[in-house]
Every structure is written in C-alpha cells, then in structure tokens.
Amino acid sequence: MKRETDYGYALKGAYGPEDVTGFDYSRDLADPGQYPYTRGYFPQGYRSRMWTQRMTAGLGTSAAANLVLKNYREMGQTGGICVISDRVFSDCIDPDHPLGRREAGILGWPGCSLLEFEELMDGIPLTGQSITLLGSSAPSVMRLAYIVALAQKRGIDPSEVHGSCMESPFENYFGQTDVSPFDLNLKLFLDAGEYVLRNKIRMRASIISQHFQESGGNSAQALAICLSMIKEVCGRLINERGLDFDTTSLFPYELVSVGTRFFDEIAKIRALRRMYARMAKEEFHAKTEKACQLLIAIHTSGRTMTFQQPLNNIVRCAIQTLAGVIGGCTALDNATLDNAHSEPSALAARMSLNTQHIVAYESGAADVVDPLAGSYYMEALTNKVEEEGYRIYNEIQGMGGMIAALERGYVQDMLSAEAAKKFQEIDRKERLVVGVNHLVIPEEDDFEIPIQEVHSHDSEKIADRMEAWKKTRDQAALQTTLAQLYADGKKGDRFNLMPAIIEAVKAYASVGEVMGTIRLARGLTYDPFDMIQCPYAYE
Amino acid sequence: MHKGKGIKVIISMIGLDGHTTGGEIVARVLRDAGFEVIYLGATQTPEMILKAAIQEDVDAIGISSHASNFHQIEYLVELLKDNGMGDVPVICGGNIPKHVASRLKGNGIAEVFPPGSSSAQIIDYVTANARGAARKSA
Numbered sequence: 001m002k003r004e005t006d007y008g009y010a011l012k013g014a015y016g017p018e019d020v021t022g023f024d025y026s027r028d029l030a031d032p033g034q035y036p037y038t039r040g041y042f043p044q045g046y047r048s049r050m051w052t053q054r055m056t057a058g059l060g061t062s063a064a065a066n067l068v069l070k071n072y073r074e075m076g077q078t079g080g081i082c083v084i085s086d087r088v089f090s091d092c093i094d095p096d097h098p099l100g101r102r103e104a105g106i107l108g109w110p111g112c113s114l115l116e117f118e119e120l121m122d123g124i125p126l127t128g129q130s131i132t133l134l135g136s137s138a139p140s141v142m143r144l145a146y147i148v149a150l151a152q153k154r155g156i157d158p159s160e161v162h163g164s165c166m167e168s169p170f171e172n173y174f175g176q177t178d179v180s181p182f183d184l185n186l187k188l189f190l191d192a193g194e195y196v197l198r199n200k201i202r203m204r205a206s207i208i209s210q211h212f213q214e215s216g217g218n219s220a221q222a223l224a225i226c227l228s229m230i231k232e233v234c235g236r237l238i239n240e241r242g243l244d245f246d247t248t249s250l251f252p253y254e255l256v257s258v259g260t261r262f263f264d265e266i267a268k269i270r271a272l273r274r275m276y277a278r279m280a281k282e283e284f285h286a287k288t289e290k291a292c293q294l295l296i297a298i299h300t301s302g303r304t305m306t307f308q309q310p311l312n313n314i315v316r317c318a319i320q321t322l323a324g325v326i327g328g329c330t331a332l333d334n335a336t337l338d339n340a341h342s343e344p345s346a347l348a349a350r351m352s353l354n355t356q357h358i359v360a361y362e363s364g365a366a367d368v369v370d371p372l373a374g375s376y377y378m379e380a381l382t383n384k385v386e387e388e389g390y391r392i393y394n395e396i397q398g399m400g401g402m403i404a405a406l407e408r409g410y411v412q413d414m415l416s417a418e419a420a421k422k423f424q425e426i427d428r429k430e431r432l433v434v435g436v437n438h439l440v441i442p443e444e445d446d447f448e449i450p451i452q453e454v455h456s457h458d459s460e461k462i463a464d465r466m467e468a469w470k471k472t473r474d475q476a477a478l479q480t481t482l483a484q485l486y487a488d489g490k491k492g493d494r495f496n497l498m499p500a501i502i503e504a505v506k507a508y509a510s511v512g513e514v515m516g517t518i519r520l521a522r523g524l525t526y527d528p529f530d531m532i533q534c535p536y537a538y539e
Numbered sequence: 540m541h542k543g544k545g546i547k548v549i550i551s552m553i554g555l556d557g558h559t560t561g562g563e564i565v566a567r568v569l570r571d572a573g574f575e576v577i578y579l580g581a582t583q584t585p586e587m588i589l590k591a592a593i594q595e596d597v598d599a600i601g602i603s604s605h606a607s608n609f610h611q612i613e614y615l616v617e618l619l620k621d622n623g624m625g626d627v628p629v630i631c632g633g634n635i636p637k638h639v640a641s642r643l644k645g646n647g648i649a650e651v652f653p654p655g656s657s658s659a660q661i662i663d664y665v666t667a668n669a670r671g672a673a674r675k676s677a
Contacts, residue, residue: 087554087555087556087557087607088555090555090557091555091582099554099555099584102554102608102610102611103554103555103607103608103611106607106608107556107605107606107607136557175557175558175559175560176557176558177557177559177581177582178557179582214560215559215560216560216564306654306655307634307653307654307655308653308655339634340634340653340654340655341606341634341635341636341637342606342634342636343606416563416567419560419563419564420564420567423564423568423658427657427658427659433655436655437655437657451636451638454606454607456609456610529582
C-alpha cells in the first residue's frame with residue numbers, strides 16, 4: 001500500500017520542527033483575515049459567516065425540480081440553491097430537437113427557456129440566498145439572461161441577486177463536454193463576465209478544478225490548473241475588455257473537489273488561498289484586499305463514492321465534509337451515497353445535507369478558524385502541494401498560459417496519464433478502497449438502497465409541452481429580438497451579445513434558437529448536430 | 540499483454556452524456572492489452588455507433604453510461620440485430636443501478652460492469668466473448 005500523496009510525495013511516519021525550517025508565521029500564514037490568507041478571510045471564521053450548506057437539485061420537469069428545492073428548504077437549506085442542467089440544455093438544443101426528445105430532464109433540469117426558469121423558481125426567492133445554476137459552459141449566457149429577466153419581472157434590481165451561473169469554457173477538456181466550439185464558448189463567457197462586472201451584478205463564474213480532479217487529476221495539478229484558468233480569464237477580461245484586475249477578480253470563484261485523504265485535502269485548500277493571493281498581488285498588482293481573496297466552494301468527491309456497499313459512502317462523505325470545513329470554504333455541497341448507482345434519491349440527499357449539519361452544529365469544527373495551523377505535518381503538507389503546484393503552474397505559464405497549454409495538448413496528456421495511473425493504483429491494490437479491492441463481500445450480502453428512477457417518458461412529456469408552447473409565443477417579438485441578435489453576432493468577437501440575448505430571452509426565445517442564431521451569424525450550422533434548420537430568415 | 544490481439548472493439552458514449560473519463564480509461568486498458576480500440580467519444584447516437592460498427596467490422600462494442608440513456612443502449616442492440624450484427628456483443632459499464640443492469644441483460648446487453656471493476660475482469664470478459672472469440676482462440 002502506498003503511503004504517499006496523490007501527487008507522489010512520500011509521507012514520513014512523524015513530522016517535527018525540521019520539516020518546517022524557515023517557517024515564517026507572518027509571511028507564510030498570518031492571522032486569519034490577513035494576507036496571504038492561508039488561514040482564511042475572516043478573523044472569526046465560520047462564527048462570522050457560516051458556509052452555505054446546499055445540495056444540488058435538478059431532474060425531471062422544472063415543476064418537479066421546484067418541489068425538490070422547496071423540500072431542501074424545509075430540510076434547512078436556506079443559504080442558497082444549486083441547480084444542475086440536463087444534457088439537452090447543456091448542449092444548447094431544445095427538448096423538441098430529435099436528440100433532445102430522448103433525454104430532456106435526464107441528469108438535470110431541462111432549462112431551455114425562461115418559461116422553465118420561471119417554473120423552477122416559482123415561490124422561491126431570488127434574493128436573500130445565493131442562486132447557483134450549474135451546467136456546461138455553452139449556455140452560461142442563457143442562465144445569466146434568465147436571472148436578469150426574472151429579477152426585472154419581479155421588480156428586483158438584478159444587482160441585488162447574488163450567486164453564480166456561468167462556467168468556464170475549460171471544463172470541456174475535463175470530462176464535461178458540450179458540443180459548442182471552444183472559441184464560441186470563450187467569447188460568450190467573456191461577454192457574460194464583462195456584462196456582470198460592468199453592471200455590478202454579483203453573479204460569478206465557476207472555474208472548476210473539481211471537474212479536472214474528478215476526471216483523475218491530482219491535487220498539485222488541480223492547483224496549477226485552477227490558477228492558470230483564473231489567470232487566463234482575468235487576463236483576457238483586462239486585455240480584451242478593458243477592465244482592471246480588482247474588478248475582474250469579482251468574476252471567478254473556484255469549485256474544489258475534496259476526497260477522502262483528509263490532511264492532503266485540507267493542505268490543498270490552504271495552499272490554494274495562499275497561491276491565489278500571491279498571484280493577485282504579485283502578478284496582477286491587486287489594489288484591494290478583496291481582490292486577493294478567492295471565493296472557494298467545495299464539492300465532495302463523487303468519484304470516491306463506491307458502487308459496492310454504498311452505505312460506506314456516508315462515512316467517506318463525512319470525512320470529506322469535515323476536511324472541506326476545516327480547510328475553509330464559502331459553500332459546500334456533497335456527493336451522495338448512491339452516486340455510483342443513480343441520481344440522488346431523496347434519502348441520499350437528506351443524508352448528505354444532514355452530514356453537513358452534523359459537522360456544522362455537533363462536531364465543533366466550525367468554532368475555531370483553521371484549527372490545524374502550526375501543525376508540523378499540516379504546514380509541511382501545505383508547502384509540498386504548493387511547491388509541486390507551482391512547478392506545474394510555471395510550466396503552463398512558460399508555454400504561454402492555459403489556452404496555449406491546451407492547444408499543445410499538455411493539459412490533456414497530463415490528465416489522461418494521471419487518470420490511468422489512479423485506475424492502475426486501485427487495480428494493483430497500491431491504494432485500498434474498502435469493499436472494492438479490499439475486504440470485498442459477496443454481491444448478495446450487500447445492502448439494498450433506494451434508487452432514484454430516471455424515466456424516459458418524462459423526456460417525451462417535456463418535449464411535447466415545449467413543441468406546443470413554442471407556437472403560443474409572440475412571434476413578432478421573437479423575430480425582432482432574434483434578428484437583432486443575428487446582426488450583433490456579426491459584429492465581431494469583442495461586441496458583447498448579452499444585451500441582445502437578454503431581449504431574446506425575455507421574448508421567450510429558447511436556447512436552441514438563441515445559440516442557433518449566434519452560430520449562424522458566425523458561419524456555423526444552426527443546429528450543432530445539423531439535424532434541424534433555422535425557422536427564421538435573417539437575411 | 541497480447542490477450543486482445545486480433546480483436547477490434549468500439550468504445551463509445553451514447554446520447555448527450557459528456558462524462559468521458561470512464562470510457563477513456565477502459566479504451567486505454569484494452570489498448571494496453573493488445574486490443575484494437577476505436578474510441579468514438581461523446582455525443583454518439585445509436586445510429587452513429589451502428590454505422591461505425593459496420594464500417595469497422597468490430598467484434599465487440601463497449602458503451603460507457605452515466606446513470607442515463609439506458610433505452611438508447613437497448614435501441615443500439617435492436618439496430619445491430621436488424622443489420623445482421625446481432626452476434627457483436629454490446630457491453631456496458633458505468634453508474635448503472637442493479638435492477639437496470641438486470642433489465643439490460645434481459646434485453647440483449649451481454650454484460651454490465653459496475654464502477655470498481657478491475658481491468659482483468661474487463662479484459663478477460665471481452666477476450667472470451669467478442670465475436671468469433673472461439674475461432675480466434677482456437
């Protein structure tokens with residue numbers, strides 16, 4: 001059995017002063033609330049701001065997802081909601097598209113129009129809690145447009161809504177693929193970023209090293225990738241959109257994956273805060289303190305949830321939640337005990353949410369900020385993951401940054417090799433997973449757990465409703481707004497399409513129509529799968 | 540390892556699911572074991588997988604599934620039968636609930652590998668059950 005971190009640092013049996021020689025408290029740690037923020041952003045930690053305890057929702061119809069959100073609220077989830085899109089919306093086609101029909105409402109919320117968002121949010125406040133909409137990168141602009149449109153319809157200034165609804169275009173390389181081309185995703189992502197920053201809308205974009213790590217990347221690589229993604233995004237908003245760093249720093253937040261290697265995970269989160277703060281100050285010359293503080297949300301690791309003996313996953317989830325909380329985070333959502341079987345059942349979701357509540361209110365972990373600071377082991381581990389993270393970060397920067405490294409295939413090769421290594425380690429029993437390659441029990445002795453059914457007839461129902469509803473819309477308003485979007489789409493990469501997208505969304509244009517129109521303006525096929533034609537003539 | 544020598548296998552996702560990691564790892568495992576692997580990647584319809592299977596004249600098809608798209612896997616099996624390729628086994632892997640795995644096996648899917656399956660299990664199964672396996676091992 002290997003006794004080393006996932007990035008290959010061999011652990012000693014005990015740590016002492018010799019492992020932290022040169023340690024300088026004020027330079028390396030400083031008090032909580034002080035640069036470089038290794039110990040977090042608040043002097044009183046969770047006493048001054050409890051992390052947002054949430055579960056991801058989204059399955060079946062929008063009305064069904066709405067009920068789930070209301071149930072979560074009753075279970076004590078009041079700090080924020082988190083909804084994930086189905087694959088149809090993620091690929092920017094409509095449920096009544098021939099391929100959409102097969103899987104609308106499967107694996108997420110079928111959010112293809114403002115109508116769906118209105119149904120999802122029925123009776124749920126847009127303000128007073130954070131609104132998080134996940135999915136792929138391509139429809140980020142649609143999710144933002146829904147929030148702006150619904151806020152305005154409810155008479156709320158969009159700047160009063162906070163949360164996150166955009167996703168970086170890099171996720172397409174990390175096992176979360178959508179079918180839109182990278183250059184289009186990047187352009188729209190920067191449009192959305194520029195729009196929220198100029199209009200002071202407190203909606204952020206997730207820069208998701210979680211996907212990278214869930215696809216097999218190690219902790220040090222995840223740190224390097226995270227910093228490189230943020231550097232690329234902020235750099236482009238500065239150079240191409242004329243914003244300053246302190247403003248652009250309000251755009252990204254980082255979604256971090258936390259696994260079961262308890263101390264390694266805490267070290268990773270502490271290192272991330274310190275490395276980001278240094279990048280902000282030394283590379284971008286940040287002027288404000290806030291610009292040196294990276295917002296960190298945590299998703300406990302779905303890939304560690306085993307198919308075999310799924311009740312064991314409750315324990316894994318608890319260890320990971322405790323690590324995330326001790327590491328320090330703004331929000332946390334959990335994988336569920338049934339993750340390797342199906343979408344979360346109501347029981348599994350409640351179990352995960354309760355895991356957070358137990359850590360928050362019973363364990364005492366939320367009482368004292370950064371409790372492991374000063375431990376020889378923790379400080380050595382934080383330094384090690386940072387050192388290896390910087391080595392990879394410098395390589396990526398040497399190539400010209402994140403996009404240049406992707407163009408050379410460097411990041412993809414690194415991820416693929418690491419994923420294969422992780423699989424091999426379990427295959428060869430170098431890493432033990434209870435119930436999988438160690439202490440295996442016969443299948444018939446395994447506990448049965450409730451399974452959330454995913455019904456394909458829901459997809460047909462969602463598709464039929466969409467097809468009929470589309471005909472009831474104000475056709476003149478649709479055509480006018482989409483024609484404006486088409487015209488704007490021809491004005492070049494730096495012309496911001498958000499205003500035209502918002503107008504089209506208010507006229508109830510669907511994601512297929514909005515993205516199809518933008519695609520046409522850029523000389524692409526209307527339909528990414530080239531199976532349907534544009535119903536409107538723009539020229 | 541040369542267990543897979545002479546055996547041609549498609550590895551693919553099906554439908555719009557974009558969780559590619561599992562399929563990519565299995566493709567790599569089989570390649571390392573000497574199989575000829577055609578990795579189709581994401582956003583493949585059953586019709587596209589059938590077309591590739593005919594063009595490449597493959598001996599087995601592996602479908603990676605993330606808790607969804609089970610009907611599309613069954614539809615692929617039907618398409619293969621209708622096109623005279625019913626002897627090409629369709630093997631699934633991924634997050635598939637047990638009762639669905641039983642249903643899939645009842646509907647012509649050859650085998651379902653849950654998460655945590657070892658490379659030896661996968662390699663041995665494909666070697667023994669690919670089209671013409673008996674002939675090739677003779």
